[in-house]
Amino acid sequence: MSTPVISARNLTVTYRIGHSLLGKGVSLNAVEDVSIEIERGNFFGLVGESGSGKTTLGRAILKAAPITGGHVNYTDDEVSYDLANVTKAELKDYRKRAQLIFQDPYAALSPRMTVRDIIAEPLEVMGLTRTREETDARVREIAAKCRLNLEHLRRFPHAFSGGQRQRISIARALVSGPRFIVADESVAALDVSIQADVLNLLKQIQRDMGISFLFISHDLSVVAHVCDHVAVMYLGRLVETAPTRALFSRPRHPYTSALLSAIPSLDPDERGETDKLEGEIPSPTNPPPGCRFHTRCRFARDRCRTDVPELREMGPGHFASCHFAEEFDFTQHYGSAATAAK
Amino acid sequence: MTKPLISVKDLTVRFRTEEGLVTAVENVSLDIAPGEVLGLVGESGSGKSVTAKALMRLNAGNTRYADESRITLNLDDQGVEVLALKRDRDMRIVRGGAISMIFQEPMASFAPAITIGDQMVEQLLIHSSMTRVEAKELSIEMLARVGIPEPARRFNQYSFEFSGGMRQRAMIAMALSTRPKLLIADEPTTALDVTIQAQVIALMKDLVAEFGMAILFITHDLGVIAQTADRVAVMYLGRIIETGPVRQVIRDPHHPYTRGLLNALPKLEDLDSELTPVPGDIPSPLDRPSGCVFNTRCPVMFGEPCLAEIPQLMQDETGRMAACHLVARNRGAKT
Numbered sequence: 001m002s003t004p005v006i007s008a009r010n011l012t013v014t015y016r017i018g019h020s021l022l023g024k025g026v027s028l029n030a031v032e033d034v035s036i037e038i039e040r041g042n043f044f045g046l047v048g049e050s051g052s053g054k055t056t057l058g059r060a061i062l063k064a065a066p067i068t069g070g071h072v073n074y075t076d077d078e079v080s081y082d083l084a085n086v087t088k089a090e091l092k093d094y095r096k097r098a099q100l101i102f103q104d105p106y107a108a109l110s111p112r113m114t115v116r117d118i119i120a121e122p123l124e125v126m127g128l129t130r131t132r133e134e135t136d137a138r139v140r141e142i143a144a145k146c147r148l149n150l151e152h153l154r155r156f157p158h159a160f161s162g163g164q165r166q167r168i169s170i171a172r173a174l175v176s177g178p179r180f181i182v183a184d185e186s187v188a189a190l191d192v193s194i195q196a197d198v199l200n201l202l203k204q205i206q207r208d209m210g211i212s213f214l215f216i217s218h219d220l221s222v223v224a225h226v227c228d229h230v231a232v233m234y235l236g237r238l239v240e241t242a243p244t245r246a247l248f249s250r251p252r253h254p255y256t257s258a259l260l261s262a263i264p265s266l267d268p269d270e271r272g273e274t275d276k277l278e279g280e281i282p283s284p285t286n287p288p289p290g291c292r293f294h295t296r297c298r299f300a301r302d303r304c305r306t307d308v309p310e311l312r313e314m315g316p317g318h319f320a321s322c323h324f325a326e327e328f329d330f331t332q333h334y335g336s337a338a339t340a341a342k
Numbered sequence: 343m344t345k346p347l348i349s350v351k352d353l354t355v356r357f358r359t360e361e362g363l364v365t366a367v368e369n370v371s372l373d374i375a376p377g378e379v380l381g382l383v384g385e386s387g388s389g390k391s392v393t394a395k396a397l398m399r400l401n402a403g404n405t406r407y408a409d410e411s412r413i414t415l416n417l418d419d420q421g422v423e424v425l426a427l428k429r430d431r432d433m434r435i436v437r438g439g440a441i442s443m444i445f446q447e448p449m450a451s452f453a454p455a456i457t458i459g460d461q462m463v464e465q466l467l468i469h470s471s472m473t474r475v476e477a478k479e480l481s482i483e484m485l486a487r488v489g490i491p492e493p494a495r496r497f498n499q500y501s502f503e504f505s506g507g508m509r510q511r512a513m514i515a516m517a518l519s520t521r522p523k524l525l526i527a528d529e530p531t532t533a534l535d536v537t538i539q540a541q542v543i544a545l546m547k548d549l550v551a552e553f554g555m556a557i558l559f560i561t562h563d564l565g566v567i568a569q570t571a572d573r574v575a576v577m578y579l580g581r582i583i584e585t586g587p588v589r590q591v592i593r594d595p596h597h598p599y600t601r602g603l604l605n606a607l608p609k610l611e612d613l614d615s616e617l618t619p620v621p622g623d624i625p626s627p628l629d630r631p632s633g634c635v636f637n638t639r640c641p642v643m644f645g646e647p648c649l650a651e652i653p654q655l656m657q658d659e660t661g662r663m664a665a666c667h668l669v670a671r672n673r674g675a676k677t
Contacts, residue, residue, distance in 0.1 A: 049535040050506070161623040162386070191385040191562055196606040197619035218535060225608040225617060248610065262540040263610065264565035268589045276544060277537045280505055 003075040004037040005180050005212045006061055011035065012069035013053075013060050017285070028284045030056040032236040033070070035311075038180075038214060038229075040076075043206050045227030045244070046216045047259065051281045053236040054216050058182045061214065062098055063091060074098065076179045096126055099173040103185035105165035109157040115168055116153040119143060122176045138175060145208075146171040146201065163194030170201065174209075184216045199226050220259055224248050229317070232256045235292040236284055238311065242318035252320035254328075255293050291323065299328055345416045346373035347523055347556050348397065348441075354408035355392050355401065355580075363406070364627045366392045368580040374524065379550060379557045381571030381588065383564060383603070387624050389580040390560050394526045397558070398436050398443060399424060415440060417523065438469050442517035444510070446529035451513060452501035458485075459497035462516045469520045484515040488545060507538035511545065518549060528560045543569055564607060568592050576600050579624060579635040582655065586662030596664040599636050634667065642668050 013031040031053045038044045046054045059065035061072055063083050072083040076097060081090050102108040109118055119139045122128075129135040143153060146167040157165060166186065173181055183202065187195040203226055205211055217223050223230055224244060231241040232255065240253040251257040258277040279296045282288055288295050294304040303323055311319040314326075355367040367389040374380050382390045395401045397413060413424035417440055427433050445451045453461060459481060466477035478497070485493035488511040501509055510530060517525060527546070531539040547570065550557060559570055567574050568588060575585040576599065584597040595601045602620035609615065622639040625631060631638050633649040640648065647653075647667040655663040656670055 049537060163623060191624075192564075192606045193385060193603060193620035194623070195619075196608075196617035199608075199617055200619065219608075220536070221608040221610050224610055224613055245613070248613070259536060260610075262536040264540070264543065264563070264569040266565050266568050266592060266604075266607070266609065268568045268592060276540045278541075280507055280538065 002040055003080070005040045005042075005075060006036070006038040006214070007073045007075070008037075008057075008061065008070065009035050009072075010070035011057070011060060011067065011072060013056050013065050014068040026285055029236050029287075030065075030284060031060060034233075034236075034238045035070075036231055036238065036241065038212055040212055041206065041210050042229060043203070043213045043215060043227045045223035045230040046214060046233065047218060047220055047223055047230060048233035049218065049259075049281050051235070051284065052233040053284075054233050055184055057233065058100075058184055058214055058216050062100055062182055063094065064100075074180070092126075096128070096176040097178055098180045098182070099176065099178040101166075101169050101173045101181060101183045101186045104189050105162055105169050106189070108169050109165060111157055114154060114156055115143075115148065115160075118157070118168060119153075119171045119175055122172060126176055128176060139171075142171045142175045145174065145205070161194070162190050163197055166190060166194075166198050167201065170198075170205070174205065174211075178211065180212045180214070182214045182216065185218070186215075187222060188217065188219065195222070202226070220248075221263055232259070235281060235287055237292055238319075238321065239293065240318075240320040241311075242315070242320075246315055246318045250329075252314045252318065252325045253293075253322045254297050254299050256320075258296075291321075299324055344375065347376045347378075347416060349373045349412075349414045349416070350393075350397070351410075351412040351414075352408070353393065353396060353411045353413065355389070355396055355411075356406045356408070357402070358404040358406060361628055365630060366580055366627060367396070370577075370580075370582055372575055372582065372585070374556045374558060376523065376556055377550070377554050378573065379559055379571045381567035381574040382558060382560045382577060383562065383567055383574060384577035385562060385624050387579070387627065388577040390577050391528055392580075393577070394443070394528055394558055394560055397424065397524075397526065398441055399427060399433055400437070400443075415524075434469065438465055438520055438522075440522055441524045441526060442520060442522040443526040443528065444513045444517050444530050446532050449501065449506075449509060452509065454501060457498050457500055458504070458512050458516075459499075462497075462512075462519060465516065466519060480519055481515070484519045485512065488512070488515040488518075488549075489541075490515070506534055507541065510534060510538075510542055514542075514545065514549070518553060518555075521553065522555055524556045524558065526558045526560070529562070530559075531566060532561065532563070539566070546570065564592060564603060576603070579630060580627065581635055581665065583636065583666070584662075584664045585655070586660070590660060590662050596658075596662065596669050597636075597666050598640050598642050598668070600664075602639075602641070634665075644668060 011031060011034045012029055014027050014029050016025045016027045018026050048054045056065050060067050067084045074081045074083055081094055116139055120135050123135050129138055148167060187198050206213055215227055227244050230244050230247045232239050234255050240256045277296055290306045291304040291309050294300040309321040309323050311321045314320050350372045353367055353370040357364045357366055370393055384390045407425050411425055415422040415424055422435055424436055462481035463477040466472050482493045482497050485496055490496050490511055531542050571588045574588045574591050575582045578599050584600045595604060605618040606620055608617060620639055625638055633651055634653050637643050637648045653665040653667045655665045657663045
């Protein structure tokens with residue numbers, strides 16, 4: 001197998017909050033000791049509630065958040081970078097190879113630039129094209145891939161619907177010829193009828209151009225449909241990672257299972273009388289000791305309150321960090337969605 | 343049959359804008375019975391929020407309601423013609439009196455510089471004859487009822503000190519403290535995590551059972567509707583295109599748009615199925631198609647009638663209604 005496009009080892013992102021002259025400031029680990037590998041050409045899903053650190057992890061991988069501990073390696077056919085220690089020139093080159101698609105297509109596009117200029121800007125800033133003709137040709141080629149026509153290129157973003165705007169954002173991310181894209185909640189703001197269209201476009205880009213994706217989402221049913229591999233985060237830590245089918249047919253962590261059961265079923269007669277997850281995600285400034293999930297876990301035992309569980313292999317490529325992953329079948333206790341996936 | 347709690351007849355809402363008169367809602371009729379949960383589904387721009395706001399007369403100053411539009415609120419002692427209300431003072435009955443509303447973005451819905459408690463007390467003083475002490479007592483009781491820990495301490499906090507889920511709970515507590523007959527919930531769980539969404543839905547179901555109020559539940563999420571509503575109405579470009587009991591509409595949708603929405607949803611039961619988008623985008627309300635409003639995106643459009651005639655909602659034997667020429671033609675062929 002070729003080297004993974006992204007390999008993160010023991011990645012930690014620490015933020016300092018509340019500075020004071022005398023006392024030391026408080027710090028919080030938005031991401032703690034996370035190791036993941038994204039295989040080339042893979043559609044890698046990252047899920048978790050808000051506050052779980054999934055966006056921070058995505059940004060650290062793009063070198064847009066500080067890497068406080070551990071390593072992130074990026075590798076493609078041409079280059080390999082150790083992102084914790086890159087030079088300025090390497091980082092500049094990395095920016096062409098790794099791109100980001102944002103959540104809100106209404107906020108991500110400048111209202112004063114035409115669509116052509118929005119898509120062309122990365123080319124001009126990075127100096128990828130020399131003449132205007134070259135730029136135009138490249139913009140038209142990428143726009144066509146994202147199903148935007150010449151007429152669209154002359155207009156301003158306000159004339160477009162949410163789905164079209166997200167296609168413009170995608171074109172802008174693609175124009176520098178990246179090999180790796182982080183899509184952070186890229187369909188969360190879209191109507192379901194259009195969401196499917198944008199998801200199909202992203203999958204097509206993955207297939208046709210061989211681009212690897214880190215797809216960050218809180219929507220497990222979307223992730224189940226588009227991703228090859230899924231990682232689940234809780235309060236800065238990785239709790240489970242597995243090939244999509246394995247994760248959805250038999251989750252090995254009670255948090256994953258609880259997330260699955262929380263998805264509202266389309267069947268009106270299956271009105272979930274199952275155990276819903278109680279409470280909310282605790283503050284990362286003061287994470288619970290032991291297993292971070294124990295405050296909300298109905299399976300928690302004494303050991304969970306003191307010992308931090310390590311990720312253990314439960315099947316091929318399937319890792320979970322729960323002391324009792326072998327002992328319990330969580331799907332029997334949490335909702336119907338998980339059983340339905342079998 | 344008992345009288346509906348609220349009855350909307352031929353509601354047409356237009357906005358006066360620089361580009362001309364924009365039709366946001368057209369000929370919408372719906373009834374909500376006491377204690378019933380009606381789900382209102384549609385994409386952004388379908389007019390669902392405008393319809394809901396019309397019930398409380400909350401649409402902006404450039405709003406024009408058509409002359410034939412009627413919204414009738416049937417209370418125990420009186421009937422209120424909502425669209426005939428003129429003075430702000432008279433509108434109190436629909437604004438927090440008999441009708442309360444909760445919004446999608448609870449952060450934007452609380453005043454940031456006034457404590458949650460003061461906001462709860464203020465509305466109780468307006469809508470009831472309670473004293474300040476009684477209002478405070480009831481507010482704390484309501485906060486406890488919606489599952490907020492340490493309600494007495496939370497009462498004195500500001501909205502920024504609440505998490506998203508807690509804020510939405512506080513909003514529900516506030517909306518219910520005046521004991522409304524109808525609660526309008528406009529995408530109340532859209533901004534929440536699925537886990538918190540499940541908690542809020544469970545809470546709302548408990549409260550319906552306990553308080554016996556009716557709910558107009560607005561959302562774009564059919565899963566949420568399946569879990570909460572008794573009946574559902576699907577809106578597209580300002581018109582109701584299908585309505586009926588929630589089981590029938592979701593299991594066997596008649597209108598091609600409802601079918602399209604269901605096909606576009608990722609389903610956990612079937613990971614191999616392709617996601618099928620509804621082709622194209624919802625047209626601008628400035629540029630409404632003539633004939634059937636869905637004809638620009640409809641996969642089963644069959645020509646002349648779809649382009650020229652507006653299909654009317656037709657009821658079948660099970661009480662379901664769909665506004666589609668094809669459905670009408672097939673039914674005609676059968677009989």
